[in-house]
Amino acid sequence: MTAVDDAPIAVDEIATMTVTLRIRRMNPEGAGEHAAGEDYWEEFQVEAHATDRLLDALHKIKWEQDGTLAFRRSCAHGVCGSDAMRINARNRLACKTLLKDLNPAKPILVEPIAGLPVEKDLIVDMEPFFASYREIMPFLMPSGPTPERERLQSPEERERFEDTTKCIMCAACTTACPVFWSDGQYFGPQAIVGAHRFIFDSRDSGQWDRLEILNDKAGVWKCRTTFNCTEACPRGIEVTKAISEVKRVLNTGEI
Amino acid sequence: MTHHDYDVVIVGAGGAGMRAALESSQRARTAVLTKLYPTRSHTGAAQGGMAAALSNVEDDKVEWHVFDTVKGGDYLVDQDAAEILCTEAVDAVLDLEKMGLPFNRTEDGHIDQRRFGGHTRNHGEAAVRRACYSADRTGHMILQTLYQQCVKQKVEFFNEFYVLDLLLTEDPQSAEPGAEVAVAGVVAYELATGEIHTFRAKSVIFATGGAGKIFKTTSNAHTLTGDGMGMVLRAGLPLEDLEFFQFHPTGLAGLGILLSEAARGEGGILRNSTGERFMERYAPTIKDLAPRDMVSRAMANEVREGRGCGPHKDYVLLDLTHLEPAHIDAKLPDITEFARTYLGVEPYTEPIPVFPTAHFAMGGIPTTVTGQVLRNNTDVVAGLYAAGECACVSVHGANRLGTNSLLDINVFGRRAGIAAAEHAVATASTPALPKDPETVVAGMVEKLRTSVSGGGTETVGGLRRELQETMDRNVQVFRTSDTLAEAAAVIADIKARYANIAIHDRGQKYNTDLLEAVELSFLIELAEVVVAGALAREESRGGHYREDFPTRDDEKFMKHTMAYASGEGVRLDYKPVVITKYQPMERKY
Numbered sequence: 001m002t003a004v005d006d007a008p009i010a011v012d013e014i015a016t017m018t019v020t021l022r023i024r025r026m027n028p029e030g031a032g033e034h035a036a037g038e039d040y041w042e043e044f045q046v047e048a049h050a051t052d053r054l055l056d057a058l059h060k061i062k063w064e065q066d067g068t069l070a071f072r073r074s075c076a077h078g079v080c081g082s083d084a085m086r087i088n089a090r091n092r093l094a095c096k097t098l099l100k101d102l103n104p105a106k107p108i109l110v111e112p113i114a115g116l117p118v119e120k121d122l123i124v125d126m127e128p129f130f131a132s133y134r135e136i137m138p139f140l141m142p143s144g145p146t147p148e149r150e151r152l153q154s155p156e157e158r159e160r161f162e163d164t165t166k167c168i169m170c171a172a173c174t175t176a177c178p179v180f181w182s183d184g185q186y187f188g189p190q191a192i193v194g195a196h197r198f199i200f201d202s203r204d205s206g207q208w209d210r211l212e213i214l215n216d217k218a219g220v221w222k223c224r225t226t227f228n229c230t231e232a233c234p235r236g237i238e239v240t241k242a243i244s245e246v247k248r249v250l251n252t253g254e255i
Numbered sequence: 256m257t258h259h260d261y262d263v264v265i266v267g268a269g270g271a272g273m274r275a276a277l278e279s280s281q282r283a284r285t286a287v288l289t290k291l292y293p294t295r296s297h298t299g300a301a302q303g304g305m306a307a308a309l310s311n312v313e314d315d316k317v318e319w320h321v322f323d324t325v326k327g328g329d330y331l332v333d334q335d336a337a338e339i340l341c342t343e344a345v346d347a348v349l350d351l352e353k354m355g356l357p358f359n360r361t362e363d364g365h366i367d368q369r370r371f372g373g374h375t376r377n378h379g380e381a382a383v384r385r386a387c388y389s390a391d392r393t394g395h396m397i398l399q400t401l402y403q404q405c406v407k408q409k410v411e412f413f414n415e416f417y418v419l420d421l422l423l424t425e426d427p428q429s430a431e432p433g434a435e436v437a438v439a440g441v442v443a444y445e446l447a448t449g450e451i452h453t454f455r456a457k458s459v460i461f462a463t464g465g466a467g468k469i470f471k472t473t474s475n476a477h478t479l480t481g482d483g484m485g486m487v488l489r490a491g492l493p494l495e496d497l498e499f500f501q502f503h504p505t506g507l508a509g510l511g512i513l514l515s516e517a518a519r520g521e522g523g524i525l526r527n528s529t530g531e532r533f534m535e536r537y538a539p540t541i542k543d544l545a546p547r548d549m550v551s552r553a554m555a556n557e558v559r560e561g562r563g564c565g566p567h568k569d570y571v572l573l574d575l576t577h578l579e580p581a582h583i584d585a586k587l588p589d590i591t592e593f594a595r596t597y598l599g600v601e602p603y604t605e606p607i608p609v610f611p612t613a614h615f616a617m618g619g620i621p622t623t624v625t626g627q628v629l630r631n632n633t634d635v636v637a638g639l640y641a642a643g644e645c646a647c648v649s650v651h652g653a654n655r656l657g658t659n660s661l662l663d664i665n666v667f668g669r670r671a672g673i674a675a676a677e678h679a680v681a682t683a684s685t686p687a688l689p690k691d692p693e694t695v696v697a698g699m700v701e702k703l704r705t706s707v708s709g710g711g712t713e714t715v716g717g718l719r720r721e722l723q724e725t726m727d728r729n730v731q732v733f734r735t736s737d738t739l740a741e742a743a744a745v746i747a748d749i750k751a752r753y754a755n756i757a758i759h760d761r762g763q764k765y766n767t768d769l770l771e772a773v774e775l776s777f778l779i780e781l782a783e784v785v786v787a788g789a790l791a792r793e794e795s796r797g798g799h800y801r802e803d804f805p806t807r808d809d810e811k812f813m814k815h816t817m818a819y820a821s822g823e824g825v826r827l828d829y830k831p832v833v834i835t836k837y838q839p840m841e842r843k844y
Contacts, residue, residue: 029762051597063716067759067768072295074476077512077593079395080295096596119447120765126292139407140355150352152364158357165357165389165396169294203355 141206269296271643278672301394304386328652449763485777496618506612626671653797711757
């Protein structure tokens, strides 16, 4: 196939437009008339292409209008997990969200992800999130003697946990979960995804240690299957399904 | 200011930093400092695979891998280092598997392997299946697996600590050859608080990654600003071969986002506006799987000669439409999603617009094969190590082969971790820090913070854009003395104007405005070194192509560039290439 004439339109062919971003801000040291720690909304207008990422628009604000605007980002194409935010009331990665998919006719609402302490503007304290991940012993615990070559694993055995290996720990799922918001104890969906990745790995022997942790009061039984996590995952992981699979193992005792 | 004492301090928590940390923290008290969080590092963006002659799916030999690496690097590779890289590759892959890395598997349960550019059977006969992989997210799996092991070993991380200064016991430029110059520690800026921290250490490992942001069109993360290389240069130490920068052939057109070479390893074909598989003309034997420098030049040449695609005829097409959708989903899920998300192209049925994107620094901080940092052609800095993309061992020479960088970070990250810890254990007393060790960093931070009200007229965003645009225009796939001279003049102007920069944020907490201003200063100085080395190298070799000197000149330039910062700009010296088995030959594929 040599589709040349119908090749897609280059980015610079698309006209620019004015987009309004309403950003939820907080400066721990105060900003102008805003006291230290005060939450407030601020509007910015930027010229952008419809195919620009929301992250590009945030950069335009930071680089051309207000350098104090604080947010995390790194890879800018959805693999490092730095820039999860609440965009029009939905958790997404700013670098994987194109303006054309956001109805740019209306102001775009941008807020920090919920349920973690806000440090400044769109930056939250990620430590409680990573602490939950560390709790579930997220590392292979094999048994038996270490083989000289690789441990064998069939493609089918690998397929069982393939989906949950894609997690980039952006916290979009956990901070979309209403139980996580209201219950300070709950590990949250990401930690369960992290555990699932090992529980269903045929090379692992630590499943029951992990399952015991997840059976605890902070564990899987807190999940109310609202599917917010699955909708929020920028990697397309079926988070709720993974949690259900862990619940099933706890119910049946069979992996 | 807070002070810390450690045996080993590792700067950077990507693949090389964490691989080093796993070794070092078993042997010595180790701290890992990162300006991000460990799982955010750009190792996670690597896609295609990690090379090792496992022979799991077809016959392969370590020696073939060494030869391919040397030839792929256009003979600027230090061959002793390449032998180590390829020999230790087998254990490096098996170690990761034992740590839990979910490699793709063959039907009989072994690690699967696939083809990649420049990796061949028996010295160039045909492409060989050498790349061990996990779909098209091998780097993600490596980063996750190493982080998981760091959690298991309770490695001590200092997240969002931006190291800004390297402390040595002597000025390496005034020290006599042979005299002892040792590392004393580092100074870091804590992003959350604005506090300055000094870390005294017996050993320091730099694993700070690349500097792709000197270019506008790049596969690199926003945070890849060459901080480690920049600090080393400022400390009076040399940088090696920085003019050799790899342009990956298949960046998404206009965006630079990486589409793995695995796409071609799995059967993808590059086509020009006539539909021709043009690589048949440039590399008749291995075609689309020629090394990256050759493919990138071929693509740029097709566009230059009017055979580009699209309304501006400024890109070529990566065609996967003859592959089974199920095969694409199994082997290339992420990159096809990138095409859908960012260009709105469906790779099952439409070819993907692609063009070369700045991808990898072959050069960097010169090291020995144990990761010790050199302060001239022969002497090392006691206790200072470097590994990964920021380092130059040199296993990549003038052009790195795909899948050799994930290998590099594991092999030389491990070596640096062991060597740094052993050095620390063998060193009875920690070298004293210089008096007022935080002075340089405190001055830098204060100057930027007070620039808010200081009336400066230059902006970080403005200067950075000018720098990146001149680098893309003048220092990309094709270079001449004219384009390089123009880049040098623009960079000198930007450097002078940087003194007049003003940021907006005067705050102490999460002042990312200040962080970006510091990053820009490193980018400017590194771009200067790239251009100086490229101007002086009047030949074409690997990723460095001079249209005014289109052939390789082994007589004059079979040597590594060693660039030093001096009062009068960049001073260049040269270092011999280590040749063991392979005499330079013409590079044909």
